[in-house]
Amino acid sequence: MSEPLLFHSTRGAGSATLEQAISAGLAPDGGLYVPEALPRLSIDAFADAGTLAEVAAVLLQPFFAGSSLAGALPAICAESLSFDTPLKPLGQRANAYVLELFHGPTAAFKDVGARFLAACLARQLRGESSQPLLTILVATSGDTGAAVAAALHQQPGIQVVILYPDGRVSPRQAHQLGCFGDNVQALRVDGTFDDCQRMVKAMLGDTELQAQRPLSSANSISLGRLLPQMSYYAQASLAIWRTHGTEANFIVPTGNLGNALACVWAREMGLPIGSIHLACNANTTLPDYFAGADYAAHRTIATLANAMDVGAPSNFERLRWTFPYDNELRGQLTASSVNDATIRETITRHAKAHDNVFCPHTATAMHVLDNLPDDGLPRVVTATAHPAKFETVLEPLLGFSPDVPGPLAAMLYRSASAEAIAADESALKEWLLRETVELSRA
Numbered sequence: 001m002s003e004p005l006l007f008h009s010t011r012g013a014g015s016a017t018l019e020q021a022i023s024a025g026l027a028p029d030g031g032l033y034v035p036e037a038l039p040r041l042s043i044d045a046f047a048d049a050g051t052l053a054e055v056a057a058v059l060l061q062p063f064f065a066g067s068s069l070a071g072a073l074p075a076i077c078a079e080s081l082s083f084d085t086p087l088k089p090l091g092q093r094a095n096a097y098v099l100e101l102f103h104g105p106t107a108a109f110k111d112v113g114a115r116f117l118a119a120c121l122a123r124q125l126r127g128e129s130s131q132p133l134l135t136i137l138v139a140t141s142g143d144t145g146a147a148v149a150a151a152l153h154q155q156p157g158i159q160v161v162i163l164y165p166d167g168r169v170s171p172r173q174a175h176q177l178g179c180f181g182d183n184v185q186a187l188r189v190d191g192t193f194d195d196c197q198r199m200v201k202a203m204l205g206d207t208e209l210q211a212q213r214p215l216s217s218a219n220s221i222s223l224g225r226l227l228p229q230m231s232y233y234a235q236a237s238l239a240i241w242r243t244h245g246t247e248a249n250f251i252v253p254t255g256n257l258g259n260a261l262a263c264v265w266a267r268e269m270g271l272p273i274g275s276i277h278l279a280c281n282a283n284t285t286l287p288d289y290f291a292g293a294d295y296a297a298h299r300t301i302a303t304l305a306n307a308m309d310v311g312a313p314s315n316f317e318r319l320r321w322t323f324p325y326d327n328e329l330r331g332q333l334t335a336s337s338v339n340d341a342t343i344r345e346t347i348t349r350h351a352k353a354h355d356n357v358f359c360p361h362t363a364t365a366m367h368v369l370d371n372l373p374d375d376g377l378p379r380v381v382t383a384t385a386h387p388a389k390f391e392t393v394l395e396p397l398l399g400f401s402p403d404v405p406g407p408l409a410a411m412l413y414r415s416a417s418a419e420a421i422a423a424d425e426s427a428l429k430e431w432l433l434r435e436t437v438e439l440s441r442a
């Protein structure tokens with residue numbers, strides 16, 4: 001049997017096992033966990049894999065081999081990746097497809113990573129019944145929080161605390177975040193997503209706090225979310241390889257860079273993926289870097305594609321680890337910025353001309369596709385959320401609201417609440433310590 005793969009931090013600290021990397025979220029030095037090296041697989045390895053869960057089990061096996069979760073991997077995949085991620089032809093353009101990632105319980109692609117991580121954590125905790133309550137902190141730009149909450153709601157031994165930027169998520173996203181109750185609490189932060197992310201990272205790095213209250217995170221910085229996201233890129237690229245005999249070229253709506261990084265890693269692992277384009281909103285940190293500027297995080301700008309309102313994309317550290325030299329990295333990806341006016345125009349045009357309704361995030365990628373020459377290359381736009389989550393954007397443009405998928409409708413029917421908190425690390429720490437006292441009394 002081969003040695004298990006080890007994981008180390010993008011900032012140098014090593015070496016963690018898969019189990020440690022998954023349960024810790026962030027590495028002890030504040031970096032993000034990466035494998036020692038990305039495994040490579042041949043396309044033939046996927047000959048018998050059809051469903052998303054089957055593809056994931058083959059793809060992730062080298063990461064799990066030798067770990068205590070290895071035997072459970074097929075079951076983890078089957079139970080967490082149990083919804084469709086269909087690749088649909090776009091119709092109006094030859095060889096163009098939409099990869100719909102919003103058929104999970106909370107109607108955004110975040111369900112893939114959140115459910116997979118939850119299935120791993122649940123198994124790890126089951127093995128350690130005497131452990132104290134584990135608190136999962138989640139900073140969300142809108143969709144992650146609900147996906148993690150849905151995946152961990154009423155899970156014994158786990159508490160979920162969601163931080164979201166107050167007033168910067170769509171009303172339906174806010175409702176989803178606050179509707180769970182039980183072991184899930186929502187905090188609305190008087191700040192931006194980057195503030196939420198900074199607060200979570202500060203708590204994870206606070207050993208004094210951790211001694212009183214074991215913490216983990218479920219952000220896209222968590223390896224347990226990033227790894228399964230490679231699966232839909234693998235499945236889609238294999239389908240295109242089988243029909244067209246060529247590589248698939250992806251356009252990915254991008255914010256914190258978790259989704260697109262999964263596509264990059266899938267390509268590094270040997271899947272038939274050609275070009276990868278990052279479609280960003282008016283937050284230009286990544287487009288500026290890929291245009292040749294030194295990497296510099298920007299202040300976050302609020303846009304219609306709010307789940308991509310990120311000025312300091314966390315996963316850039318992992319991208320840098322993958323391609324350490326700027327010249328090399330800039331050759332791997334392209335990126336562009338799409339403003340709100342163009343998002344509105346793209347949504348309206350596709351709805352009117354083609355009867356296709358896209359969410360504002362997906363619209364950024366659709367705009368990029370619309371502006372590419374019609375060269376017949378297979379191209380895939382990643383559709384990251386169901387348009388019904390953003391009816392306050394779509395309704396004024398289209399004059400109607402998209403139909404709400406069943407699970408989302410059920411969440412909107414429940415009541416919702418969230419507690420206000422300042423965009424400040426010490427406020428969050430105090431809140432968590434106060435909560436700990438109350439939990440121990442309960």
Ligand SMILES: *Cc1c(COP(=O)(O)O)cnc(C)c1O
Pocket residue numbers: 108109110141142143144220253254255256257258259260307308361362384385
């Ligand atoms: C999170 C999210 C994105 C951005 O994904 P990243 O992994 O942060 O780049 C895009 N669209 C939607 C709908 C999202 O929820």
